[in-house]
Amino acid sequence: MSTWPDTRILDLLGIDVPIIQAPMAGATTTAMVIAASNAGALGSMPAAALSIEQLREALSTIRQASTRALNVNFFCHQPPPADAARDKRWKALLEPYYRELGADFDAPTPVSNREPFNEAACHVVEAFRPEVVSFHFGLPEKSLLDRVKATGAKVLSSATTVEEAIWLEQHGCDAIIAMGIEAGGHRGLFLSDDLNTQIGLFALLPQIVDAVSVPVIAAGGIGDARGIVAAFALGASAVQIGTAYLFTPEANVSASHHHALRTAQASETALTNLFTGRPARGIVNRVMRELGAINPAAPAFPTSGGALIPLKAKDEAGFSNLWAGQALRLGKETPTYELTRELAEQALAKLN
Structure with missing residues (x-):
């Protein structure tokens, strides 16, 4: 060419x-x-x-x-300084989901890095x-x-x-x-x-x-x-x-991500900080709708995703990041x- x-x-x-x-x-x-x-x-x-x-x-x-x-x-x-208080507040915000889905809230929070x-x-x-x-x-x-x-x-x-x-x-x-x-x-x-x-x-x-x-x-x-x-x-x-x-x-995309990519409308993406602590565009799912796509309680990048890992294991579509841009319907x-x-x-x- x-x-x-x-x-x-x-x-x-x-x-x-x-x-x-x-x-x-x-x-x-x-x-x-x-x-x-x-x-x-x-x-x-x-x-x-x-x-x-x-x-x-x-x-x-x-x-x-x-x-x-x-x-x-x-x-x-730059890796963020440890902030145990913020991490605790974030996990407390997620506690109702742990109870609903049967995830172990008292277990150590997985590391997301x-x-x-x-x-x-x-x-x-x-x-x-x-x-x-x-x-x-x-x-x-x-x-x-x-x-x-x-x-x-x-x-x-x-x-x-x-x-x-x-x-x-x-x-x-x-x-x-x-x-x-x-x-x-x-x-x-x-x-x-x-x-x-x-x-x-x-x-x-x-x-x-x-x-x-x-x-x-x-x-x-x-x-x-x-x-x-x-x-x-x-x-x-x-x-x-x-x-x-x-x-x-x-x-390499999960079954939930694969399905969302093929069914979501172009208007169904948003910037969110819930999954990592930094704004990223993905397809809107349950946790983004219910907590707000941008939530100031989310810990600093790249740590916020750790507390979501047990929830993702129970409900992948609702609690995992489904990254996609606005041209997904193409x-x-x-x-x-x-x-x-x-x-x-x-x-x-x-x-x-």
């Missing part, structure tokens, strides 16, 4: 089509990454929910199956030398970022505001992902936790394009070729697509390789 109106991302990342398969912790599998990469896109492996050994195993599997460019994605949050990018993760990057390393919630400290860059990896990170995009460029990003509020999963916000700063992709993308000199990747609400064409019209050099890949057979039952090629071919036909 050729004649894309902007080839900066293709040249920068060494890919054939300007599509990044979004790194979706829990749902992304090595099979998805391999298929997306072999279709000419940038396959992305999320590291946030994996142990170091699991990450090494996943990257070994991908490297053995594909020689194409690979993106490894990490979170950059996500590791930020650290020394151990940096060693993995240095060992596997992925062509791209992407971050969420900003960037790691300079010493670690310098080591990542020393491997030759191109660095990406998500911006949810123009201010974040400018900050990311100033701190060494090779390209920036403009993340509209339509996007599923965790918001990448890091300069402010004020949700009033979060705007839609059509407003955000051209403003970021105008504010930075590096290429910009559009993310949020893009589920078909029309969205890709619109993103290019607004100045994007590529797109990042997540929810559409949740419909592929390579996606999803189709198509394998990852075919989906990627179809999106690229249809978009290119519309652009030419």
